Amino acid sequence: MLWLYNGALDVESILSDWYREYRDKNFGAFINFVGIVRKEGNIEGLSFDIYEPLLRSWFEEWQKRAKSKNALVLMAHSIGDVPIHKSSYISAVLSPKRRVALSMIDEFVEDFKANAPIWKYDLVDGKRVYAKDRSLKLPNSGILSSKD
């Protein structure tokens, strides 16, 4: 249950689809995180590259973890350009009772930020500028470097 879209996410339709799909599956808690592109400095928006094979295997590991707690994770992400005040990222957790969903949405979003193979660019004057300062190194980065 991982969806990738070109451009901004249609938040209303994604949340509605998810709710309609799962409301009668006896989950008592449905928590959504919606990330919205903020206006900061002179950026016109953000842009994203995704390495889909690794993103899907990262997500499937999370789905296993969720299922072991009778929960479910859902996620949608944009590829390419997303203007200011549009959404680029939505994730959700469904669980029978609230505690699992409340804890898992936090862990899921933080792990996503640290480990999902997605690259972010600021859009400035129509050009992509890699958001290097806000990016995080993946585990074991540097193993091919000769600068020891």
Next chain:
Amino acid sequence: MLWLYNGALDVESILSDWYREYRDKNFGAFINFVGIVRKEGNIEGLSFDIYEPLLRSWFEEWQKRAKSKNALVLMAHSIGDVPIHKSSYISAVLSPKRRVALSMIDEFVEDFKANAPIWKYDLVDGKRVYAKDRSLKLPNSGILSSKD
């Protein structure tokens, strides 16, 4: 930003309204919690009484706390009967960055469960049965009791 409705909540329209209202206010994170009535045992649904004056003052204290972190809390709750697999409770936090919203939705929902002046009943054979075993005493309960 506290809405009370008679009967089940229209989740799709509430989430859409909230998103449309706040998407261009430069909040980067919009987290919502949707509580859905579960099928458990022989209940047909849940029913709720609310003491609105105290609920509103409890909520306003939370709004102050949220605003002190540049965040916003939103909440909708049902009054009366809510059938199985419909929603009785939605809350949300909007904040500029994710950490505040992720932490606050958890604190807000837990404090709501412990302190919001709302009484829950199971609907069994069309009758309301007070959910006493799942209910929590408010602070300083028992001060008028003569059984010391």
Next chain:
Amino acid sequence: MAKVEFLGPIGKEPMEVDIKNLKELKDIFRDDKKIQEWLKISAVAVNDTLVNDIDIKIDKNDKISILPPVCGG
């Protein structure tokens, strides 16, 4: 007369009482076995603010609310 209201599942009609403080209300309820079962698990609000002290003064237009255990959501 101050007004006493019994919230949620208590199911008792509101009543009017002539009291100077909450301690006098406690005395009024002393021999009501049915309401005692609720009072031992209920919180008390005066004019929609929860209180923790039965010596609090009550004026004639005050509203006293009895709040049994809660469970929202």
Next chain:
Amino acid sequence: MAKVEFLGPIGKEPMEVDIKNLKELKDIFRDDKKIQEWLKISAVAVNDTLVNDIDIKIDKNDKISILPPVCGG
């Protein structure tokens, strides 16, 4: 030949290399100053699994991916 792909902002075309392990790939890049700037902050995946050991063997149909720092959402 194994394939090496440079992901995200690196902006370098994929290349094919004849190597028996990742250590030999490290040697191939030793004098490329531009790619060294990326390698020191990049993780490495072999066939879409992140690896932590440059002694790992590489077969001729393997895909090696170079992943610079990430920032989703």
